[in-house]
Amino acid sequence: MTVAAEGVPVLDLRLACPAAACWSVTWIGLEHSRSALTVTILVAIGLLVSGVLAGVARGWQPPSRGRWFGMRTWFGTSLVVATAGLAFGTGVALLVRADRVDAHPLRQLDGGSVAVVLSATEDPRVSGANPDLVWVRARVHAADGRTVTPADVLVFASSQSDKWLGLRVGERVRALVTVRVPDGRGLVVAALTARGPPTQISEAPGYLRLAETVRSRFRELCATALGHRKAGLLPGLVVGDTSAGEATVDEQFRRAGLTHLLAVSGANFALIVGMAVLLAGVI
Structure with missing residues (x-):
């Protein structure tokens, strides 16, 4: 307007x-x-x-x-x-x-089991439809001991595994998984079902660990100063952190067509404001 x-x-x-x-x-x-x-x-x-x-x-x-x-x-x-x-x-x-x-080689292993090296690109989330299931967006770096072109995958695992729930963004792990090529086109190479807990190979890069520290501190402040629902909602609106969100609240936002506010807009807001602050400091 x-x-x-x-x-x-x-x-x-x-x-x-x-x-x-x-x-x-x-x-x-x-x-x-x-x-x-x-x-x-x-x-x-x-x-x-x-x-x-x-x-x-x-x-x-x-x-x-x-x-x-x-x-x-x-x-x-x-x-x-x-x-x-x-x-x-x-x-x-x-x-x-x-x-x-x-053309990714992981697609040739559809239905088989393979040891992969991957790193999370988002925080693990517990499935709203099945509380016993946790899923995480990740990037695969190696399969069956061979380095492959980094590609996006979805990893599904048991929520009973603290190691999957505690997986940090950027942290490299090795895990035995079953490969399933999803129907349709999309941009995800494969859906991987974990057959056990992951084994850490290396920590996340320093800048990602710093970002996680800031996010953790923000979550703690929200939990201290706000009610339960607001404490899970505000981090998603501000920095795109939906790890503490409730499934019922997420479903309400989905029905209202406002899911992007919980992650996409929040993450973009954090990036834009962060760059603005850096530029203002330089100028």
Whole structure:
């Protein structure tokens, strides 16, 4: 929402088309075949080239205020170029990522058991549907003693294992798992079912340990100063830490369509504010 010169609020939809294009390309890349994604990229290239040629022909100069039709044409051309460029970049990134996922050697072990080396990329979470199950997003680094291209996986284990629940982000562990290739495309190489507790290989890098210290201290302050539900909710809203959240609260946010507030927005907020603070200190 912007305000015109006359002070009348005007609905600003300039980012709607680029955002819709990125979401649409992502949906095509994750839910449809690779050929459909390739066709989408080619269409984006065609629109991008056409928009650039049209802009060059006009010198990329906006017309005077009095020429309403010319202004509208110039704005439309710029919008097409921006939308097609973002769609092209998103499509290429998805295509490259999909190729890496499909060609990953871990997919050749579907249904088998293998010893893997992995590191958590998020905090372990207890499943809301099954309290006896814990799952964690991780990145695999080696399989069957051989180094592989780092790839994203989902690890499922028993919540009775304190070692899985206590796994820290960035910490490298070795574990015996059963490999299952998920249905559909997606960007996850495999779902791994742990057949025992993990064995630590190395600690998380120093900067991740420092971040975990800050998060732990924040959780303690929330638990001391707030009620039970708020103490689990606030860390998720502020820094994307949902480890102390309740399954019922998470389900309520999911039904309301506000799940992103518990992790995505909180993590992005922490990153943006952190960079702003660092830049302000340097300036």
